[in-house]
Amino acid sequence: MIRIDFSNLMQDAVGRNGLTKDDFKNIDTKKITEIIETRKYPELEFLDLHKADTSQIKELGKYASKFENLLLLGIGGSALGPRSILEALSPFHNFKNRPRVFIYDNVDPATLKNILSLVDLKKTVINVITKSGSTAETIASFMIIWKILQEQSLKLEEHVIVTTDPEKGNLRKIVKDYCLMSLQIPHGVGGRYSVLSPVGLLLAEAIGIDSDDMLKGAKDIHDKCMNADLWQNPAYLFSSGLYLMQQLKNKSITVIMPYADRLKSFSEWFCQLWAESLGKNGKGLTPYPSVGTTDQHSQLQLWMEGPEDKVVVFVSIEDYGVDINIPDVFQDMEGLSYLSGHSLGELIRIEQEASEIALAKNGRPSITIKLPKIDAYHLGQLFHFFEISTSVAGFLYGINPFNQPGVEEGKNLTYGMMGKKGYEGKREEFEKYRTRKSFEI
Ligand code: PA5
Numbered sequence: 001m002i003r004i005d006f007s008n009l010m011q012d013a014v015g016r017n018g019l020t021k022d023d024f025k026n027i028d029t030k031k032i033t034e035i036i037e038t039r040k041y042p043e044l045e046f047l048d049l050h051k052a053d054t055s056q057i058k059e060l061g062k063y064a065s066k067f068e069n070l071l072l073l074g075i076g077g078s079a080l081g082p083r084s085i086l087e088a089l090s091p092f093h094n095f096k097n098r099p100r101v102f103i104y105d106n107v108d109p110a111t112l113k114n115i116l117s118l119v120d121l122k123k124t125v126i127n128v129i130t131k132s133g134s135t136a137e138t139i140a141s142f143m144i145i146w147k148i149l150q151e152q153s154l155k156l157e158e159h160v161i162v163t164t165d166p167e168k169g170n171l172r173k174i175v176k177d178y179c180l181m182s183l184q185i186p187h188g189v190g191g192r193y194s195v196l197s198p199v200g201l202l203l204a205e206a207i208g209i210d211s212d213d214m215l216k217g218a219k220d221i222h223d224k225c226m227n228a229d230l231w232q233n234p235a236y237l238f239s240s241g242l243y244l245m246q247q248l249k250n251k252s253i254t255v256i257m258p259y260a261d262r263l264k265s266f267s268e269w270f271c272q273l274w275a276e277s278l279g280k281n282g283k284g285l286t287p288y289p290s291v292g293t294t295d296q297h298s299q300l301q302l303w304m305e306g307p308e309d310k311v312v313v314f315v316s317i318e319d320y321g322v323d324i325n326i327p328d329v330f331q332d333m334e335g336l337s338y339l340s341g342h343s344l345g346e347l348i349r350i351e352q353e354a355s356e357i358a359l360a361k362n363g364r365p366s367i368t369i370k371l372p373k374i375d376a377y378h379l380g381q382l383f384h385f386f387e388i389s390t391s392v393a394g395f396l397y398g399i400n401p402f403n404q405p406g407v408e409e410g411k412n413l414t415y416g417m418m419g420k421k422g423y424e425g426k427r428e429e430f431e432k433y434r435t436r437k438s439f440e441i
Pocket residue numbers: 075076077078129130131132133134135138190191192193276404
């Protein structure tokens with residue numbers, strides 16, 4: 001089970017920048033618990049994902065696993081979750097007898113060109129993921145791949161697996177019209193809360209990860225995170241700790257710092273979840289991705305001595321699954337020989353703690369999440385824990401953590417310029433603003 005250490009958030013450890021137990025007394029856990037229990041927002045359906053039947057995902061995952069390549073098309077929550085599973089559980093994407101995975105989550109033409117030069121579509125299964133079924137980036141790339149599949153006389157129903165809403169959207173219609181293989185993202189589950197749905201689990205199965213292990217992890221942490229007692233609930237403590245840090249101590253940046261290369265994409269997943277869920281009505285917390293030890297040599301200086309506006313969330317790994325001893329060389333060089341006799345695992349663990357202590361000594365707060373190891377079970381726990389914590393943080397701010405109204409205007413202006421019917425006015429607006437640019441170099 002993951003464990004969470006909040007001690008460096010408290011005044012005892014970090015002095016005037018820290019919280020006292022008393023600071024938590026106004027956190028209305030009753031209200032939060034009520035929001036959750038009454039399912040005030042239908043999007044809280046993500047809480048039930050750990051109970052899902054995975055048989056269809058397993059069946060299609062087995063089918064996908066036979067291909068040489070798996071090309072995933074999606075963006076936002078429809079790509080960040082799958083990518084963090086891939087990177088955490090298959091670091092070099094080279095499982096024996098498993099597909100090579102390509103995740104195309106942008107409309108950068110150079111990337112797609114490169115992917116297409118590497119994969120033979122005859123030996124490729126395409127998983128197109130979009131909850132809404134209409135996201136421009138995903139649909140544009142799908143249209144390109146669709147055309148190539150047709151040109152190569154490949155059977156769409158053998159090469160395409162669609163993951164989308166059970167009923168709504170253009171993609172569901174395409175599934176029906178062309179009898180395509182498909183999986184359903186439960187209606188109430190939004191993009192950034194969907195990693196433990198078929199969005200992430202199909203890829204997991206295709207690369208040989210048992211999706212039930214991920215769901216078991218989520219299930220095992222679920223009840224703890226539903227406890228109405230703040231001091232017994234890690235998700236309530238995490239979200240209210242960071243919320244209070246902003247309200248009382250002006251710390252509005254949340255740095256996420258796992259000490260594992262395999263969790264770099266996990267950091268990006270967290271950043272989307274935290275940013276898109278909480279950044280509303282002039283409120284929110286700004287996420288900042290980083291990785292230890294690498295960013296100790298890049299960012300730590302700023303966190304130690306720069307503006308006092310951050311809380312660092314460390315993710316420490318207890319067991320890396322492997323270790324490498326540092327050999328007995330350079331014995332005549334005092335400045336280097338101290339490393340001999342230790343291991344890389346020891347060094348990285350000590351460095352993580354050293355950063356935590358150094359920050360605390362300088363009055364800079366942090367939280368440490370202790371991960372026993374990076375496997376499907378614990379990754380499932382991390383995902384579920386952060387999803388619950390994020391939605392609870394949203395409730396503390398009094399905002400809806402499940403929508404993203406702020407991204408609509410950019411989409412509408414794009415629709416206008418790309419000629420979508422009904423958006424003609426947006427084209428005019430776009431052109432008007434474009435000509436207002438007054439300073440170019
Ligand atoms: O969290 C969200 O809802 C968004 O970030 C979506 O994941 C993203 O916009 C992609 O949406 P869709 O899955 O509908 O293509």
